[in-house]
Amino acid sequence: MMLELDRLSHIYGSSLENLTLNSTLEDLTLEGFSLDRNVPGHILVQQFNENPLLPGVIVLKRGQYMGMISRRKCLEIMSRPYGIELFYKRPLQCLYDFVKTEVLCYRGDTPIFAAARQCLERSPDNLYEPLIVLLSDGSHRLLDVHKLLIAQSQLYEVASKLLDKRRQDLDRANAEVEELNQRLKAENLRLSHEVNIAHQLQQMLLPTEEDFQKIPDLDIAAYMEPAAEVGGDYYDILPHADGVKIGIGDVTGHGLESGVFTIMVQTAIRTLLTAQETDPVRFLTTLNQTIYDNVERMNCDRNLTLSLIDYHQGRLQLSGQHEEAILLRRDGSLERIDTLDLGFPIGLDAEISHFIHPIELALHPGDTLILYTDGITEAEAPNGDFFGLERLCEVARRHAQDDAGQIQQAIIEELKKYINGHKIYDDITLLVLKRKLEGSLPQHPQVQIDPRGGSHP
Known part of the structure; x- marks a missing residue:
């Protein structure tokens, strides 16, 4: 498991190594990639080709958040017949209007467990769409669903280890209580004799x-x-x-x-x-x-x-x-x-x-x-x-x-x-x-x- 975590940390950043049961979305490595809605579509395709880990792009309107286009939806549309002819040279606004889907948006202090549970409740078509994370400074970031699920899996392992430790502590405490009970019985017997x-x-x-x-x-x-x-x-x-x-x-x-x-x-x-x-x-x-x-x-x-x-x-x-x-x-x-x-x-x-x-x-x-x-x-x-x-x-x-x-x-x-x-x-x-x-x-x-x-x- 540690080798797998090292590999994933290399891919997704080092945030997975420091997770605790109280970790929130802002503790994960988030993407801030954004483009204005008037940028031609080929610019987005080029960025996706050069950065294979980008889950999507935040679309801006006059510098303000407007929405999101996922990598999966973009490449799917571009690979269709006439996809390149329709969207390659046109503004991102056209592609955005065509692929527009319901986007999950969370505050940065949302617990990882809560966000993962709601994310998995989405329809199969949108299950792997990136999430939007709103930070305390008002900025928006992208979160890859795979990264969220891997973090959830890591937290399950942390919780499992913690439960094992608690069980061991409880077993030790029970053993100590039993020993004290035996001593108390002996002391009560002695006092009873006295x-x-x-x-x-x-x-x-x-x-x-x-x-x-x-x-x-x-x-x-x-x-x-x-x-x-x-x-x-x-x-x-x-x-x-x-x-x-x-x-x-x-x-x-x-x-x-x-x-x-x-x-x-x-x-x-x-x-x-x-x-x-x-x-x-x-x-x-x-x-x-x-x-x-x-x-x-x-x-x-x-x-x-x-x-x-x-x-x-x-x-x-x-x-x-x-x-x-x-x-x-x-x-x-x-x-x-x-x-x-x-x-x-x-x-x-x-x-x-x-x-x-x-x-x-x-x-x-x-x-x-x-x-x-x-x-x-x-x-x-x-x-x-x-x-x-x-x-x-x-x-x-x-x-x-x-x-x-x-x-x-x-x-x-x-x-x-x-x-x-x-x-x-x-x-x-x-x-x-x-x-x-x-x-x-x-x-x-x-x-x-x-x-x-x-x-x-």
Whole structure:
């Protein structure tokens, strides 16, 4: 093909070598041969004999374009009987009037493909008639149809090579995408294993039935349902020599990073408890400093609302900032305890001691303390309305005489009925702690694993 192109370029000029898919008629080699209409016919015949590649002549009238006579038509007429006698010495005007045909005229910026398609739609008699090309300067040029078709053929080859290259590029891109997909599958599998490990670790650290049995005068029920594989809620019940420490908190966000955050908090709390730190201000201050340093090291923006309750023989000491606590009395009356002024979010600031102001409350036999995260109060019905704290309090009042497990079950059932299958956007955690009536038999709660990974006795 290259040898053929070299030969054609030698004949038709070098324009064929530089064609692109955007090439236009003015990119081809055009002929500007013209004669005035009054020139004798033999002058045209002489020019055609001397220049065999001339496709025709542009006929001028007083220097302006009038029309075109093709080489083929001219020689055909001159070869007829009496052709030379009729037109050889007469003005070109006579020959022009005799052979006049419809001429295709295009602007110079017409795409080669478009001009070739229209040219081939002509009648067979005029199929090989030259084209007239009007340039931007107003001048007219001749274009040999053969040259146009050869240029079209060359562009088809250019397009074919481009398509082959695009196919090769697409094949390479597909191979790269497939490789990336395989890597992504492997990475997802690895992350899934890591999330599963974090989930299992989080479940292993939840309170057990044995922990509850160590608190003889409290009836306890707990429920946790994470919104993702790894939750961002925290709760713990830690019996010790002087009573029991109860914690509930909510890390910003949920997922793996929040789950790791809750594990850090629990580890720090257990460490401080083992070190026999009993002062609530020092306890929360030290805990916050430890978590804050880890947050800085991890370069993350997580923090935690946290309430800590120290219980001993009917006395509650409450510290830390979290959701309102609900104190449900045996007679059905209810107190909402605002924790806003009892502490400060953990891990948000390096020094929080001046924000911590613990309070003490009495928990009489038959009284119930209800702790929760905002996954309950902000759970949405299908219409977008929140479950809300008032509805939570109302359900608790109706079941004030029930045991902790029944109160917890009633709240969760009412919550699930309210959201009616709507998506759960945040982790749900609920703690119900009821002081047993004097002389009541110890109750041993059964710890159950929630289908979504939570636990509730």
